[in-house]
Amino acid sequence: MQREMPGASYVTVSRFSDLIGSETRSWRLGATVFTAFGFLALVLAAMGLYSVIMYNVAQRTHELAIRTALGAKSSDLVRLVVLDGIRLGVAGVLIGGVLALVAGHWVEPLLFQQSPRDASVFAFVIGVLIVVAFAASWLPANRASRSDPLIALRYE
Secondary structure, eight states: TTOOOOTTSOOOOOHHHHHHHHHHHHHHHHHHHHHHHHHHHHHHHHHHHHHHHHHHHHHHHHHHHHHHTTTTOOOHHHHHHHHHHHHHHHHHHHHHHHHHHHHHHGGGGOSSSSSOOHHHHHHHHHHHHHHHHHHHHHHHHHHHHOOOOHHHHOOO
16 A cells, blocks of 8 residues: 555654643643742742731830840840741741641642642742741841840830
């Protein structure tokens, strides 16, 4: 048969992704949108956590100035504020993690071969939020520990 029709072939070869591409396009778009919304939620959570901790430290400027005036070392002040910030961050991560685990079963039908309780995603989000909590408390605490306590006390 090949001798009779030299231009025709018996087998037509094409990629599998080309064959099913149109059927999976909407699923890929949905997965991309879920990923973008998840990343946006992580950024918003990090910004909110940073704002709350920065506000908390700003409210404690007077207290930190009094502690400095009474002889507290700057490293002790930084440690105090950072530990409080990390405690607040860990509490938020625990509450959010429990809520995410509970609410995961509503999202599960929309996920293809992916668990809503994926440990690597939870570990990444927890790590990011704890680093944000550390940075949000360390930066203003370090600045407040280096400031002159007389200026902070006069300001209030």
